[in-house]
Amino acid sequence: MNSIILSALLGVLMMFSGAFVKRTTLSKYFAFVGLAGLFASSVYELIARQPFFHIDVHDMVHTNNFNLAFIAIVLGCTLIYFLLNGSEIEKVGAHVSEYYALIFFILCGISIAATFNTLLMLFIGIEIVSIPLYILTGSDKRNLKSNEAALKYFLMGAFSTGIMLMGIAFIYGGNPNASFFIHNLEIGSGKMPVMIAVGLVFLLVSMSFKVSAAPFHFWTPDVYDGAPTVFTSFMSTIVKVAGFFAFIRLFESAFGVVQNQWQSLVLFITAATLIIGNVTAVFQQSVKRMLAYSSIAQAGFMMLAIFALNNKAKEGILLYSAAYSLATIGIFAILTKMKDYTIDGFNGLAKEQPLLGFAGLIFLLSLTGIPLTAGFQSKFFMLMAAIETGHHYWIAVLAVLLAAVSAYYYFRVIQAIYFKEPSPEGVVSGKLSSVYKLTLILTVILIIIIGIYPELIIGWLYS
């Protein structure tokens, strides 16, 4: 509740500060302080279970340990994102405080999408996330690739919204209670009524679009490649895990009772996402595009949580959100400092900038899922959740095999960082601020700590 209201207020404040404050660094600090306060308030709500505001929302949003912990994780990752990318956001264009305002609106949408209790709030939450993202994608106005990415993202996003709304309409029609509340659908555990089944398939397709699961992933590489790199970093991590969280919440609360009837559909999507994401990433030369495909591959792992929908899956998705977001934000933060975005551009990074090289090593190891990193724990929990369902073991085997494929394209970058000679013109452009370096070290430490003590995150589920 805190995060919904405060982030919306902060977004409006940032817009006004854009009109009255001319110095961009000032709005950067303002945004950072605001986000730190937002994070603190969400942690307070998680610990005290008492929001600052008591608003009668007629149970349209519902908070519990699971989604409060998720919101706290998302806000914490955004804090690290701000610290690492503050100077890069300034480089995108002149409207710095507006970019921050849009990010705050997205955070508001994420909070709604994580706590929704009716299909109406799901729709509004997802739209509040999507619409500012279209603007951020196109924020590099003179760049044709950015234009193209924005248009493509917008058309695909609006299209999938239409499909989602059709699904919601059918579910409403099939629900004898005539309500949009997800716990009030009266599906029963028998065979689903036709209208509910049609609505479920529509919703499954549109949510797969939003989280870029195959076969609805085709827009992802182009959009992630075309958008300004700082914003790609934001939307491939924080926005994507929020989409997954809404996906899980919807399918667990609304359709959990008839899981056996849609599980094979999700199984197909999971397998396709894993295979297409991992295999296509192998052939990429540009690291940015490789990371776009790797985000599809990681989405395949997160789909395992929707396939399993048990307690381990809940623990797993919290861990995965943190591990995947931290590592990907980190590797994107290194990428933004590079002169050349191809894999060859990383040649000899460790010789020129040992800190960046080492941080990149840890981030890539975590994305691969090497033990002692957070990525290992999160993949481990996902596989455990899939195995605990007691059937369809082949999906876990497939996931492990494709994680081995992913080692190929992640390790190619590590090889370039450590075992190649740097080009004479230098690898990194510009100077690195001390804030940037310290945050990078902090992120590495966080990844290793979560890798050793995953209870630090999982524990919040049961406190």
Place this chain on the structure above:
Amino acid sequence: MDIKAYIALSLTLFTIGLIGVLVRRNAIIIFMCIELMLNAVNLLLVAFSKMHAASPAVKALPTYASDAQVFVFFIMVVAAAEVSVGLAIIVMMYRNIHSVDVNFLNRLKH
């Protein structure tokens, strides 16, 4: 009228919109087709609302199946917000390449 007629009508509109999105190349027309899809949903929601309102079980509820009609207003508002952003993106593209043809969108594939 029977609810099936409404479902058929709105599914027809929805499918016209869907096919339009897939086959047309002009960004503005694609955009109009998406709006058509949203309006098909609006029609269906209102029809379902009336259908539910006729059933005795729902008559006892305080909301009296009016949720769907409120939902329609939300869809209209969100669609308006989407139009404002979407048209801005299309105008931005037009300024750069003097065309609104989405075939241009294949430049990123390599």
